Amino acid sequence: MRLPIDxxxxxxxxxVTLSEDHTAPIVAVNVWYHVGSANEREGRTGFAxxxxxxxxxGSENVAANEHxxxxxxxxxxxxxxxxxxxxxxxxxxxxxQLALALWLEADRxxxxxxxxxxxxxxxxxxxxxxxxxxxxxxxxxxxxxxxLPALAFPAHHPFHHSLIGSMEDLTAASxxxxxxxxxxxxxxxxxxxSIAGDFDPVEARRLVQEYYGPIARGTSRPPxxxxxxxxxxxxxxxxxxxxxxxxxxxxxxxxxxxFGSDAYYAASVAGAxxxxxxxxxxxxALVRERQIAAxxxxxxxxxxxxxxxxxxxxxxxxxxxxxxxxREVVQEVDMLRMRGVTQAEVxxxxxxxxxxxxxSMQAAGERADKLSMFATYFGNPELVNEQVDRYQxxxxxxxxxxxxxxxxxxxxASLVYVPxxxxxxxxxxxxxxxxxx
Amino acid sequence: MTGIAAPPRPLPGPSRAYNFPDFERLTLPNxxxxxxxxxxKLPIVTTLALVDAGAAADPRGQEGVALLTARxxxxxxxxxxxxxxxxxxxxxxxxxxxxxxxxxxxVRVTVMTSRLPAAMALLAEVLHEPAFPDREVERIRQERxxxxxxxxxxxxxxxxxMFDRFTYAPDSRYALPDGxxxxxxxxxxxxxxxxxxxxxxxxxxxxxxxxGDITRESARAVASEAFASxxxxxxxxxxxxxxxxxxxxxxxxxxxxxxxxxxLRVGHVGVPRLHPDYFAIVVMNAILGGLFSSRIxxxxxxxxxxxxxxxxSFDWRRGAGPFAVSTxxxxxxxxAALREILxxxxxxxEAEVSDAEMSLATSYLDGVFPIRFExxxxxxxxxxxxxxxxxxxxxxxxxxxxIRSVSAADVLRAARAHVRPEQLQIVAVGxxxxxxxxxAQLGLGPVQVYxxxxxxLP
Numbered sequence: 007m008r009l010p011i012d013x014x015x016x017x018x019x020x021x022v023t024l025s026e027d028h029t030a031p032i033v034a035v036n037v038w039y040h041v042g043s044a045n046e047r048e049g050r051t052g053f054a055x056x057x058x059x060x061x062x063x064g065s066e067n068v069a070a071n072e073h074x075x076x077x078x079x080x081x082x083x084x085x086x087x088x089x090x091x092x093x094x095x096x097x098x099x100x101x102x103q104l105a106l107a108l109w110l111e112a113d114r115x116x117x118x119x120x121x122x123x124x125x126x127x128x129x130x131x132x133x134x135x136x137x138x139x140x141x142x143x144x145x146x147x148x149x150x151x152x153x154l155p156a157l158a159f160p161a162h163h164p165f166h167h168s169l170i171g172s173m174e175d176l177t178a179a180s181x182x183x184x185x186x187x188x189x190x191x192x193x194x195x196x197x198x199x200s201i202a203g204d205f206d207p208v209e210a211r212r213l214v215q216e217y218y219g220p221i222a223r224g225t226s227r228p229p230x231x232x233x234x235x236x237x238x239x240x241x242x243x244x245x246x247x248x249x250x251x252x253x254x255x256x257x258x259x260x261x262x263x264x265f266g267s268d269a270y271y272a273a274s275v276a277g278a279x280x281x282x283x284x285x286x287x288x289x290x291a292l293v294r295e296r297q298i299a300a301x302x303x304x305x306x307x308x309x310x311x312x313x314x315x316x317x318x319x320x321x322x323x324x325x326x327x328x329x330x331x332x333r334e335v336v337q338e339v340d341m342l343r344m345r346g347v348t349q350a351e352v353x354x355x356x357x358x359x360x361x362x363x364x365x366s367m368q369a370a371g372e373r374a375d376k377l378s379m380f381a382t383y384f385g386n387p388e389l390v391n392e393q394v395d396r397y398q399x400x401x402x403x404x405x406x407x408x409x410x411x412x413x414x415x416x417x418x419a420s421l422v423y424v425p426x427x428x429x430x431x432x433x434x435x436x437x438x439x440x441x442x443x
Numbered sequence: 444m445t446g447i448a449a450p451p452r453p454l455p456g457p458s459r460a461y462n463f464p465d466f467e468r469l470t471l472p473n474x475x476x477x478x479x480x481x482x483x484k485l486p487i488v489t490t491l492a493l494v495d496a497g498a499a500a501d502p503r504g505q506e507g508v509a510l511l512t513a514r515x516x517x518x519x520x521x522x523x524x525x526x527x528x529x530x531x532x533x534x535x536x537x538x539x540x541x542x543x544x545x546x547x548x549x550v551r552v553t554v555m556t557s558r559l560p561a562a563m564a565l566l567a568e569v570l571h572e573p574a575f576p577d578r579e580v581e582r583i584r585q586e587r588x589x590x591x592x593x594x595x596x597x598x599x600x601x602x603x604x605m606f607d608r609f610t611y612a613p614d615s616r617y618a619l620p621d622g623x624x625x626x627x628x629x630x631x632x633x634x635x636x637x638x639x640x641x642x643x644x645x646x647x648x649x650x651x652x653x654x655g656d657i658t659r660e661s662a663r664a665v666a667s668e669a670f671a672s673x674x675x676x677x678x679x680x681x682x683x684x685x686x687x688x689x690x691x692x693x694x695x696x697x698x699x700x701x702x703x704x705x706x707l708r709v710g711h712v713g714v715p716r717l718h719p720d721y722f723a724i725v726v727m728n729a730i731l732g733g734l735f736s737s738r739i740x741x742x743x744x745x746x747x748x749x750x751x752x753x754x755x756s757f758d759w760r761r762g763a764g765p766f767a768v769s770t771x772x773x774x775x776x777x778x779a780a781l782r783e784i785l786x787x788x789x790x791x792x793e794a795e796v797s798d799a800e801m802s803l804a805t806s807y808l809d810g811v812f813p814i815r816f817e818x819x820x821x822x823x824x825x826x827x828x829x830x831x832x833x834x835x836x837x838x839x840x841x842x843x844x845x846i847r848s849v850s851a852a853d854v855l856r857a858a859r860a861h862v863r864p865e866q867l868q869i870v871a872v873g874x875x876x877x878x879x880x881x882x883a884q885l886g887l888g889p890v891q892v893y894x895x896x897x898x899x900l901p
Contacts, residue, residue: 007485029484030813031459067449071745074735079803080455081810100810105453113449132748139703140751140771146596204459216450252592283538285529294526297582300589324589350534357536364487365553368818 007364008391009373012207013381018223019195022214023377023387025202027370033203035107036096036374037115038382040198041191043171044091044164044230052134052171053179055088057187059130061095062086066117070126073110080106083371090155090165090309092382098371101204105213111199112217115192122184131176138170146251147423157245157419158259158315164230165312193224200377200387203370233312237261238417246328248426253300254328255321256335257421260412262316265308266384271396272404273306273412277316278355279347279405280304280338285354288320291338298326298334310383316412328424339413346406356397363393461813463839464822467659471667473674474647478826479662480654482819488655489553489819490563492570493827496548496643498621499683499762506616507623508631508639511584513543515636516550518579520572525579528569535562539569545621545683545760547831548644553820556656560665567669570649573640580633591625595895598699598706598771602872606708608897609695610765610868612686617762625896645675650830655819685763687712692867692888697895698875705777705873709784710767711866716759716832723857724757726849729804731755731791731858732768736803738787743770749780761832766862774874778881781869785887788867791858795851808846875900 012024043054064070077084082099097107142148152168159166199218201210238261263269281288281304288302302320309315318339322331366372373390380389466480498509517532517539518525532539537554550570554562594600604620611618619627651670653662714724725733732739732755743753749772758764768788772780816822829838867887871878875892883890892900 030817031461032813032817067452071736071741075803078734078736078807078811081807081812081814083811083814098814100455100458100813102456102458103810104456106455109450109453117449129745129748133744133751136704136749136771136773137751139773144598144702144704144771146593213453250596252596253589283529283533285526285533285538290526290529293586294579294582297585300586300593321589321593323585324592354530354533358533358538361487361536361553361555364485364555365818365820368485368487370817 007367007394009367011377011387011391013387014211016194016215016219018219018221019193020218020221021198021381023198023200023381024207024210025200025373025377026205026207027202027373028204031101031204032098032370033101033104033201033205034096034098034370034374035104035111036094036200036202036371036378037111038198038378039093039192040091040196040382041093042089042091043167043169045191046167049175049178050183051167051175052169053175053183053187054093055170056130056134056176056179057184058086058088058093059134060122060127060184061114061118063126063130064121065114066120067113068110068121070121073114076106076110082107088169090169091311094375094378096371096375104201104205104210108213108217112221115194115197115218116221118188118192119185122181124181127179127181127184131179135173135176138173142170147249147255149247149249150257150421150423153245153247154257154259154315154317154419154421157243157421158261159235159312162231163235163312164233165309190224190227194218194221195223196227198378198381200374200381202374202377235261235313237313238412239419240416242415242418242420244420244422246422246424249423251423251425253322253324254326254331254425255319255423256328256332258318258335258339259419259421260316260417261313262306262412263408264312264314265306265310266389269408270314271400272408273314273316274359275352275355275397275400276347276405276408277304277306278359279351280342281318282355282358287342288318288335288338292320292334296334298323298331328422332420332422343409343413346409347402349402352400352402352405356400359397360394463816464654466826469659469663471646471670473671474645475666475670475673476650476830477662477666478650478652478830479657479659480822480826481658482654482822483656486556486656487553487819488556488559488653488657489551489823490566491652491823491827492550492566493650493652493830494548494550494644495648495678495681496639497543497546499545499616499760500643500681501616501623502639504627505631505635505639506619506627507587508635509543509548510622511580511587511628511631512636512639513541513548513550514583515575515580516541516569516573518583519574519576520568521574522568522572524576528565531565532562537562539566543621545764547827549827551820551823559657560668563665563669567673570644571670571673575633575636575640577633580636584628584631587622587628588625590622591628598702598704598872601697601895602706602708602870605695605697605872605893605897606710606767606868606870607765609693609870610688610710610712612684612688615684615686617683617685617764618688643678645678646670646673647675648678652823652826652830654823654826683762685712685715687866688868690866692865692869694869694882694887694890695871696875696879696882696890696892697870697872697897698892698900699872699895700874702873703774704771705774705871705878706771707777707780707784708767708769708870709781709867710765711863711868712763713757713766714861715763716761720857720861722845723849723853724861725808726804726846727791727854727857728755728757729808730796730800730854731787734804734807738790739768739784742783742787743772743780747779747783749773749776774877777871777873777878778885781882781887782885785864788862788864791862792855792864795855798851801851801854805846805849809843812843
């Protein structure tokens with residue numbers, strides 16, 4: 007499988023990637039802005055994400071919420087998302103509606119501010135506060151999203167603070183912040199536009215020129231605070247969080263090689279050997295054999311700068327205390343370091359990753375998003391076609407070198423969720439009930 | 444601000460035709476049905492085995508056995524133990540995904556074309572020769588109990604389960620979760636799993652749906668090779684009661700101390716999938732709460748900022764699944780949010796929707812149709828619904844015309860017939876002590892408070 011890829015850059019700096027596929031009359035438009043929560047200033051946690059909400063509140067020629075309505079009326083799907091180091095916006099539409107999707111993205115890239123009002127900001131601030139309550143505060147383990155990066159990155163590191171933001175900082179966000187953030191980061195030279203699917207390349211280029219060409223490039227962006235951190239924590243740090251949960255859960259994190267580096271692929275394979283699907287080590291040992299865990303997975307954050315994180319996520323079975331859970335997980339990690347992995351384990355992991363990757367590339371929106379990602383992070387969307395090869399080149403020795411260097415006691419962060427007292431009582435009552443059968 | 448005139452808003456070009464993938468049906472001599480849809484875009488194939496063995500077929504007192512059976516299939520066969528099966532599937536770069544919904548059990552694998560025959564042999568082994576080892580079935584059962592325990596602290600799942608319990612009559616299978624409750628899963632045994640498997644998993648109750656880089660001939664060859672030795676009798680149809688718990692409106696508050704939000708579910712028993720009003724209901728629901736620009740979301744989220752999102756849905760099943768409005772709102776606006784939900788539900792029945800609302804819903808549902816079927820797995824799921832509900836083979840070919848033919852009068856008629864304000868069951872999972880009084884003031888009906896296990900509290 008190889009995606010055809012064409013690229014060009016407008017004089018204002020906008021980088022454009024095109025990938026044709028005419029099997030269905032569908033086209034995806036995807037814009038990555040190279041800005042995320044890492045770019046937020048002190049006292050404005052959550053602003054990048056709040057700003058993402060404001061991009062659906064209209065622009066000079068688009069009324070509030072009309073962006074959603076126009077795309078859905080055209081038979082399209084759409085959304086946006088904010089991450090530590092990027093924000094993306096995307097539409098998948100019937101191919102005869104390509105011009106509309108491009109025009110809508112251009113109108114908000116070039117002419118957002120005339121549509122911004124205090125009332126819209128106040129409404130979206132409350133919507134985001136509700137998003138925080140829903141996804142973080144009122145969700146079991148929901149705070150892990152902010153507690154783990156806070157534990158893994160030093161104070162003032164761009165990845166340290168909360169992506170969804172504190173209620174206090176959300177309250178403080180102003181229309182001036184909106185104007186400044188827009189002028190600084192939402193410029194064509196800080197964006198990648200990808201088009202994937204059923205389109206005519208000559209027509210697409212013409213539309214991009216017409217809609218995006220007149221948008222002025224940015225002036226300057228403040229540099230990020232320093233990203234570099236040592237390759238290991240240098241210690242074993244831990245935080246215990248009593249929470250409204252029924253079962254203990256452990257997040258065990260390791261600093262790992264940045265996304266896209268050679269060593270990243272070995273780290274990603276190590277993660278899959280530990281925790282991808284039922285044949286993985288943690289699932290086999292802790293869920294199937296010893297039956298101390300209800301679930302066990304591992305994954306990487308895929309951060310391309312500073313440091314990536316490899317994270318093990320294991321939930322206890324009822325009746326298993328958090329210390330036992332952590333001891334058993336750590337024993338598996340230590341065993342991995344002591345005995346190493348086999349080539350068969352590497353092959354299993356790579357085969358799974360390959361199938362998942364190919365299956366995901368069926369969707370035009372996924373292809374466009376990957377093109378934008380590789381173009382934003384590395385200036386090279388062709389990397390999408392090298393992913394399977396790079397995984398296939400990983401040898402057991404590469405994985406073993408990674409686990410030796412990065413999974414030791416000097417590079418571990420344990421974030422342990424334990425049931426608060428009232429929940430703990432409910433669990434022991436449930437255990438007793440289960441034992442009587 | 445940038446001082447450049449914007450280019451005018453573009454109009455759509457001529458649309459290119461789209462056809463749902465052609466598919467063919469075959470039947471093997473042992474009664475196994477096969478549906479093949481060649482989609483030669485990428486070198487992968489999704490195989491979905493659909494078995495008439497969903498949760499609606501759970502025997503009384505064994506609620507949850509359908510799901511436990513499906514999840515136990517790949518945990519050991521007469522030839523391989525569970526660990527060996529996982530290793531073999533995953534060595535082929537795939538993982539077996541086995542589950543059961545209300546109407547069917549589904550076992551699904553997506554694999555690179557070159558590995559299809561080996562994956563099919565394993566899939567056949569799992570369906571035809573499962574051993575249900577004691578230890579593994581017991582483990583899967585304990586994992587389900589752990590899920591249920593987790594649910595008590597998880598407001599969204601808890602609200603869904605409580606809504607079903609308060610909406611359906613106690614003797615309806617739909618009153619309990621499809622995976623069973625703590626009490627019923629506690630009572631399940633390996634013998635119950637074995638008996639359920641023997642009564643429901645037979646070739647004539649199974650359809651093998653194969654989608655992707657495959658031809659009719661190669662599908663027949665690979666399926667015959669893998670499944671020829673499987674035999675078994677026909678399976679009796681399942682009849683499920685979908686009677687409501689009560690005929691009048693009532694409010695059920697489920698206490699979760701100090702919750703910053705109330706998880707709300709407002710609805711009643713809906714309609715079966717094969718109802719003749721299906722398309723009118725789909726369009727009506729899109730306008731009421733199915734789209735971002737629906738009445739309920741624009742009201743609760745964009746006008747009032749009570750919530751991150753609010754939607755409505757009809758849960759389609761062979762029997763009448765629930766109709767429900769779902770949202771999570773800040774605790775101190777629980778009463779105001781419920782009032783607005785009721786207003787929108789009433790308004791849907793009062794007058795015809797506007798032309799703009801009508802055209803938004805129909806052009807969205809019509810236009811988005813091809814986008815729903817970009818992957819082999821999505822196409823396989825669509826074909827599974829066709830088989831499961833017994834829809835005609837030209838169902839997907841006629842879908843878009845059927846959507847376009849719905850009128851505003853049809854929508855009003857559907858709202859009046861299928862949305863019944865006086866029968867709504869109103870469930871809020873949240874800070875019951877704080878919301879009880881303001882909600883009672885709305886005068887929606889009797890208010891009862893429950894603990895997280897559904898026991899009434901004073």
